[in-house]
Amino acid sequence: MTGFLPALSLTLIMAYAALSWHFIGHWKGHARFARNARAEHTLLGLMLLMHAVAVFGPMLQGQLVALGVGHALAAVVWLMLTIYWTCGFFYRVEGLQLFMMPLACLTLAFALLFPGSHAVHDLFNPAFALHILVSMLAYSLFAIGAMLAILMLWLERALHARRATRLLSQLPPLLSLERMMFQVLSVGFVLLTATLISGVVFSEEVLGRPAAFTHKTVFGVISWLMFGALLLGRQRYGWRGRVAIRWTLAGFVALLLAYIGSKVVLELILHRG
Template sequence: MFSQKPTYRRWVWISGGLAIVFHGLWVSQHMLLGNGQDLSIINVAVLLCLLLSLSVTMGCSHFQMWIMLPVVYIASVITLLLSAFISNPYILHLGIYPQVMVHIGFALVAFTVMMIAALFALQLGYLDHMLKSHRPHAINVAMPPLIKIENQLIGLIKIGMVLLTISLATGFIFLNHIFDNGQVHKAILAVIAWFVYLFLLTGHYRWGWRGRTVGMLTLLGAVLLILSYFGSRLFSSSY
C-alpha cells in the first residue's frame, strides 16, 4: 500500500473501489427500506464508515493519505461484521420531514470531515514521534512532510467548522426535541466540540499553536463528536 510502484497502487484502487461499491449496496439495502429509513446506531456507523472510506480512497493519492486506508477499511469491516449480529431497527420517514434530512445530511458530512481531520492528527503525531525519537528511517517515503499534513489538517477543520455550524444551527431550528431528556447531552457535547475546534483555530492563528497541541485538540473534538452521537444513541431510543 505504501509502495511507490504504480502496479501496487492500482490494485489498491481496484480492490478498495470494489469494496466501497459493495459497501454502498449494503447501505442501500439495509437503510433505505420500503417503509422508511432504518437509522439504527449500527446502520449509521456503517454509513459513516462508507463516507470515510470513499473520501479517503478518493483523496489518498492527491493528499498522500495512504497510511489512513488501513484504518478506515478495518473500521468498515468491523462495523459490517457487527451489523450481522446486532439488529435494533429504528425507522424514520425522512421524506415527510425534509428539514430533518437537511440537518442529518450536514451532520453526517461534518462528522466525516472531522473524522478525517482526526486521522490527519494521528498521522501528524506519528511522524512527530518518529522524528523526535531520532528514527526518521521509520518514516515511509510515501508520507508527506509534517508542515503539509498540518496545513491540510487546519484546512479540514475550517471546512468542518462551517459544516458543523450549519448542522448545529439546523438542529436548533428544525428539531423541537433537541433539549429533551434524551437529547440534551447530545446537543451539549456537540456544542462543546464546536468550541474546542474554535479554540484550536484561534490558538493556531493567534498564538501560533502547532504540532502536538493542534493534534491533541483535534482528537479531543473528534471524541466529543463521537460521544455526542453514538453515546447518546446508546442511552436514548430517539434520534
C-alpha cells in the first residue's frame, strides 16, 4: 500500500497534466482532440474517485490522522474539484478548468514532496471531524469564488479592450459569472462563520484552553469581516464589478494567510507539527 499510493498520485498528476494540456490547447486554438463535455465530465468523475484514495489514504495512520500542509492542500483541492464536477450537472462552469487542472497537478506533487508531520487524534471525534470538514468546504468555496473573480477581471478587461479571443467565446456572460461568484461566496461565508464559532468551542473542549489570539485567528476574523462587508455591500449598495472582485481577492488572500500561511511557516520553515 505504501508504494501504491505514491504511484497513484503520480498517475493522477500525469492525467491532470494531460487534461490541462487539452483545455489550454482549446483555449489557444490548437488542440488535437475535439471537446466532448460528457466524456470530459465522466473522465473527471473517475479521476476524482482515484484522487480521493490518493489524498485521504495517506492521511489515515492507525489511530492518527495526518493533517500536514501537503495533505491539507490536496484535500482542499479535491473538494474544489468535487464541487466543480457536481456544479457541472446544473451550471455552465466553463473556464474554471483552466485553473483547476493545473492546481490539482501542483497540489498532488506538493503533497508527495511535503506531506508535513501534523498528526491529529481528535478527527475520530465526529463533531471535531465535522468542524474540519466544514472549514475545508469553506476554504474550497472561497477559492472557487476567487477563481471566478479572476475570470471576471479577465473577461471585463478583454471586453473593454475589444479583444476577441477563443476563451471569451467559451466563457459564460459576465453577469452570470458575477451571480455565480456571489452564490459561492454566500455559502462560503455561512460555512466560515460556523468554522470560527466551532473553532472557539473546540479550542476549549479539545485543547483545554480558550481560543488564542494567534496569527491564524486574526487573519481568519479579518477574512470573515471582509467577506461579510462585501455581501452586505452587495445587498445594500449594489456592489459589483471591480469593487466586488477586489474585495473577493483581498478576502481570499487573508484566508490564505490565516490557514495555509500558518501551516507553511510552522511545518516547512520552523519544522513544528
